[in-house]
Amino acid sequence: MGSEPVIEVDSLVKRYGDLTAVDNISFKVQRGEVFAFCGPNGAGKTTTVEVLECLRVPTSGSAKVLGLDISKRSDLHAIRSRIGVLPQQFNTFELLTVKESLEFFGSVFDKHVDPDELIKVIDMAEYADMLYKNLSGGLKQRVGVAIALVNDPEIVFLDEPTTGLDPKARRGVWDVITNLKKNGKTVFLTTHYMDEVEALADNVNVILNGKIVAEGSPRRLISKYGGQQTLVVEEGQVEAYNVLKGILSDVVMEPNGDVLVKINSKSDIANAFSALDENNVVYGRFSVKGASFDDVFLNLTGKKLVEGELR
Amino acid sequence: MMRFPGLVKVFLKHWYRRKSTIFWTILFPILLITIFGSIFSNMGQSKVGLYVQNLDVKDGQPSQMSQGLISALNSTEAFQITLVNSTQNLDDILNRASNPRAIIIHEGFGQEVATSLHSREASPVSLTLKRDMTQVADPAPGIINTVVRQFNTYLLVNSTREVVTVKEEAGKSGFRYIDFFIPGVIGMTVMTAGLMGAVSINTEYRMNGVLRKLATTPLSKIDWVLGVVIYEIIIAFVSAGIIVGLGYLPFSIFDVHASLNLPAVLLIFAGTLAFPGMGMILARFVRDPTAADAAANAIAFPMMFLSGTFFPIDMYPDFLKPIANILPLTYLNNGLRAAMVNNQPDVAFANAALVMVIAIISICAGILLTNWREK
Ligand SMILES: Nc1ncnc2c1ncn2[C@@H]1O[C@H](COP(=O)(O)OP(=O)(O)OP(=O)(O)O)[C@@H](O)[C@H]1O
Ligand SMILES: [Mg+2]
Numbered sequence: 001m002g003s004e005p006v007i008e009v010d011s012l013v014k015r016y017g018d019l020t021a022v023d024n025i026s027f028k029v030q031r032g033e034v035f036a037f038c039g040p041n042g043a044g045k046t047t048t049v050e051v052l053e054c055l056r057v058p059t060s061g062s063a064k065v066l067g068l069d070i071s072k073r074s075d076l077h078a079i080r081s082r083i084g085v086l087p088q089q090f091n092t093f094e095l096l097t098v099k100e101s102l103e104f105f106g107s108v109f110d111k112h113v114d115p116d117e118l119i120k121v122i123d124m125a126e127y128a129d130m131l132y133k134n135l136s137g138g139l140k141q142r143v144g145v146a147i148a149l150v151n152d153p154e155i156v157f158l159d160e161p162t163t164g165l166d167p168k169a170r171r172g173v174w175d176v177i178t179n180l181k182k183n184g185k186t187v188f189l190t191t192h193y194m195d196e197v198e199a200l201a202d203n204v205n206v207i208l209n210g211k212i213v214a215e216g217s218p219r220r221l222i223s224k225y226g227g228q229q230t231l232v233v234e235e236g237q238v239e240a241y242n243v244l245k246g247i248l249s250d251v252v253m254e255p256n257g258d259v260l261v262k263i264n265s266k267s268d269i270a271n272a273f274s275a276l277d278e279n280n281v282v283y284g285r286f287s288v289k290g291a292s293f294d295d296v297f298l299n300l301t302g303k304k305l306v307e308g309e310l311r
Numbered sequence: 312m313m314r315f316p317g318l319v320k321v322f323l324k325h326w327y328r329r330k331s332t333i334f335w336t337i338l339f340p341i342l343l344i345t346i347f348g349s350i351f352s353n354m355g356q357s358k359v360g361l362y363v364q365n366l367d368v369k370d371g372q373p374s375q376m377s378q379g380l381i382s383a384l385n386s387t388e389a390f391q392i393t394l395v396n397s398t399q400n401l402d403d404i405l406n407r408a409s410n411p412r413a414i415i416i417h418e419g420f421g422q423e424v425a426t427s428l429h430s431r432e433a434s435p436v437s438l439t440l441k442r443d444m445t446q447v448a449d450p451a452p453g454i455i456n457t458v459v460r461q462f463n464t465y466l467l468v469n470s471t472r473e474v475v476t477v478k479e480e481a482g483k484s485g486f487r488y489i490d491f492f493i494p495g496v497i498g499m500t501v502m503t504a505g506l507m508g509a510v511s512i513n514t515e516y517r518m519n520g521v522l523r524k525l526a527t528t529p530l531s532k533i534d535w536v537l538g539v540v541i542y543e544i545i546i547a548f549v550s551a552g553i554i555v556g557l558g559y560l561p562f563s564i565f566d567v568h569a570s571l572n573l574p575a576v577l578l579i580f581a582g583t584l585a586f587p588g589m590g591m592i593l594a595r596f597v598r599d600p601t602a603a604d605a606a607a608n609a610i611a612f613p614m615m616f617l618s619g620t621f622f623p624i625d626m627y628p629d630f631l632k633p634i635a636n637i638l639p640l641t642y643l644n645n646g647l648r649a650a651m652v653n654n655q656p657d658v659a660f661a662n663a664a665l666v667m668v669i670a671i672i673s674i675c676a677g678i679l680l681t682n683w684r685e686k
Contacts, residue, residue, distance in 0.1 A: 053527050055684055077529055085527035091519040093321055095328040100321075107317040108528045131328075147524070 012061035023210035036201035037190040041308040044210040045190040084153030090144035094133040109151040118146040138169025192308040194293035226291025231261040234284035318538030362413035364395040367420040374421030415439040435476040494647035495620040505586025510607040513594035532683040544583040574650035574659035581666040588673025595680040
């Protein structure tokens with residue numbers, strides 16, 4: 001992954017009347033990376049990607065996609081020919097089969113990939129002749145990804161590709177995305193799932209109320225914003241709670257009886273372990289949990305992000 | 312590069328995979344024809360209408376001979392006789408009549424019959440029967456000939472010589488409801504397919520996000536509008552072809568030899584351009600799909616009734632006539648009638664030109680108002 005930016009956004013603003021959906025953001029996406037745009041509902045993710053896909057006209061600021069200017073009419077055709085898009089809440093023609101849909105979308109581009117090959121990419125050979133409307137949600141999303149690939153695009157935009165899918169279907173979509181990266185595609189992914197960011201993204205921008213509040217690799221953001229590690233005393237109950245409360249400051253008990261302790265140094269762990277031992281406290285497992293991307297969000301906003309909503 | 316043919320193919324696939332569209336574009340018009348055709352073809356069949364113009368009049372008094380003949384016709388009780396006097400223009404009356412049939416008793420009829428009775432060599436005196444010769448099953452000539460034969464027997468007592476004879480003449484082709492209705496049904500199908508089809512395609516695909524997906528590809532909004540319109544044109548010709556074709560089948564439910572000639576084709580073409588354009592304008596302003604469908608219905612149904620689809624506009628109350636005159640379907644219907652059954656190509660072409668102007672305006676507006684990129 002070199003330093004060849006394929007997307008450059010500079011001071012982008014998009015207003016809908018009085019509402020500023022995207023508030024003066026700038027960022028770059030490098031060729032070949034999976035770039036995640038992460039934020040709660042209404043943060044401005046879709047607005048941003050749709051500006052880059054030339055579906056919306058920005059209020060001010062500029063953006064270049066593959067070196068082409070999204071505000072220039074003469075560049076639109078070239079941009080559309082070289083990008084692939086999975087819109088949020090994607091749908092294609094209900095009464096076409098998977099293969100027919102791929103053939104149709106292929107016919108719209110000057111150059112296109114063989115439908116059978118795409119069906120292999122999304123691993124749906126046995127569904128090739130099934131009508132789109134009869135597919136499950138996860139398979140529909142995979143068809144959407146395949147359609148986004150019909151023109152062998154350099155950049156693939158995936159707007160919330162796994163929202164509303166069950167865990168198994170999400171894994172299926174993740175596998176497809178991982179393969180895209182292997183094949184050298186640049187992927188622009190929006191999501192409000194933290195595990196998705198951790199599993200897939202090389203770089204992530206956290207967007208909140210139209211502003212980018214954090215950027216970097218997930219690992220870097222976790223170490224910067226993830227906060228302390230947590231000691232977990234499973235099923236420690238009140239006994240463990242009372243013992244640990246005596247020696248450490250930040251102790252909470254979960255409703256299921258697990259006792260969680262924020263730790264500041266290695267000696268905290270040793271002290272906790274011996275205190276429990278000395279007092280003959282009975283408990284399940286004793287473990288240390290590293291910070292996750294969830295904590296990044298919690299520390300940035302003071303709230304948890306659950307199914308796109310800040311709680 | 313033209314990208315719309317692929318879209319047309321996609322729409323056609325949806326058309327035949329979705330049973331409801333087949334119903335509305337093909338079965339529904341045929342159903343209407345069957346129902347309306349059978350209701351109105353039996354109407355007023357109990358008595359046969361007959362105009363009688365008695366020109367054998369002297370000093371305002373019809374001759375005895377002509378009077379005798381008329382009462383003989385009357386006594387059969389088969390005819391609903393309307394007397395036409397010598398100052399009225401019989402051809403005008405027949406042109407407007409729904410059953411154009413007339414007996415003309417010419418001037419000097421009574422005198423000629425009297426002369427003929429006394430001379431054995433005299434040729435028979437003729438009566439003229441004007442009627443629509445295309446009506447094969449017309450009972451009138453048979454009844455009239457029987458009456459005339461009895462009239463001869465009565466005059467001559469014991470002879471079989473013919474004194475009076477009936478000479479048939481072709482009048483203007485009669486007005487048959489089904490002739491009127493078939494072009495109307497085609498006009499109606501073109502209108503509903505175009506207006507409702509375009510509205511439902513546009514709102515459905517906008518709501519489910521397919522339009523947004525298409526907008527991210529090199530497909531332009533002109534491709535989109537052309538795709539919709541060309542699809543509607545194909546559907547309109549398929550249903551018009553089926554309706555016209557059914558009229559030619561020997562065992563057909565209706566027998567109308569309508570012709571799908573050049574002006575008719577132009578009219579169907581122009582109509583199918585005009586109505587999707589309107590549909591797209593409507594879809595642009597009414598964004599919710601159910602509301603848009605309702606609005607399309609609210610426009611399509613009154614237009615259907617007010618544009619002379621089912622009944623001639625002449626029969627409408629006066630206050631409705633100006634409304635009919637501003638509805639595009641009126642011109643489509645009038646044009647199709649002129650082209651397909653009345654054989655008046657000039658009238659047909661004039662209406663086709665007018666519908667084409669409406670089509671061009673509405674298609675341009677449709678293209679301009681379709682938003683591909685959100686502002
Ligand atoms: N066409 C529009 N007109 C007016 N307001 C809009 C429009 N599109 C989006 N918005 C508003 O702009 C804000 C940002 O919306 P956007 O769809 O970009 O958010 P998002 O991050 O994609 O959210 P989600 O996770 O729900 O998809 C929201 O408050 C939304 O209501
Ligand atoms: Mg969104």
